[in-house]
Amino acid sequence: MRTADDSRIDPDAVDAWYAQHAQDLRAFLIGVLKSDDLAAEALQAAFAKALESGHTAREESIRGWLFRVAYHEAMTLRRKQKVHDKSIRKAAWGRSRDSESPTERTELEETKTRVEQALALLPEEQRKVVWMRIYEEKTFSQIASELNAPLGTVLTRMRLALRKLHSRLDAKD
Numbered sequence: 001m002r003t004a005d006d007s008r009i010d011p012d013a014v015d016a017w018y019a020q021h022a023q024d025l026r027a028f029l030i031g032v033l034k035s036d037d038l039a040a041e042a043l044q045a046a047f048a049k050a051l052e053s054g055h056t057a058r059e060e061s062i063r064g065w066l067f068r069v070a071y072h073e074a075m076t077l078r079r080k081q082k083v084h085d086k087s088i089r090k091a092a093w094g095r096s097r098d099s100e101s102p103t104e105r106t107e108l109e110e111t112k113t114r115v116e117q118a119l120a121l122l123p124e125e126q127r128k129v130v131w132m133r134i135y136e137e138k139t140f141s142q143i144a145s146e147l148n149a150p151l152g153t154v155l156t157r158m159r160l161a162l163r164k165l166h167s168r169l170d171a172k173d
Contacts, residue, residue, distance in 0.1 A: 017054070018047055018159040020065055025070050032074045042077050046070040118168040126161035129154055 022043065029039035046069045050057075057065040119127055125147075132143045140169070144151040 004169075009051065011051065014047060014050045014054060017050060017066060021066050022047075024155060025066060027097060028067060029070055029074050033072065033078065038074075038077050038081065043075040044074040049073070080150075114169060115165070118165050121168065122161050122164060126157045126164070129157040130161045132159060 025046065026039055026043050029042045030036060033039050033042060034164045046066060049069050050066065054065075120128060122130065128147070129143055132146070133140065138146070140151060140154050143149075144154045147154065
């Protein structure tokens with residue numbers, strides 16, 4: 001299994017692992033990632049890791065080790081995919097705004113102004129939570145930590161703020 005210097009794995013051993021476990025790993029990864037392409041990418045990354053650090057795995061737990069490595073590679077790909085999808089949505093939003101008619105741009109600016117005015121009328125603690133969640137894209141846990149407030153309090157402030165914003169914005173329609 002290991003090479004002569006005992007710090008690297010024999011590539012033939014990784015080939016044997018691939019022959020023995022690749023089909024099951026691929027099925028597992030398709031279930032996790034819901035994509036054949038991403039599953040193939042994660043499988044390739046998992047066996048690349050096997051070449052790099054497979055010598056650290058115990059012979060009796062190779063299958064479990066491979067599944068764990070494959071799972072971590074799948075989660076890494078999933079996170080990268082989310083970041084990629086988010087950047088695509090942001091880019092699409094920017095392009096769609098460029099193609100808007102003058103009327104649509106005016107309506108969007110009016111709406112933006114109405115939202116900003118409604119936000120300004122909120123109590124400070126509610127406005128701060130809305131700002132951090134919507135504009136800074138922070139999680140409620142992060143907001144609670146930064147404001148040194150219980151998570152339930154932060155959630156309540158957000159709920160109350162959204163209720164007030166909804167009623168103020170509906171009243172002006």
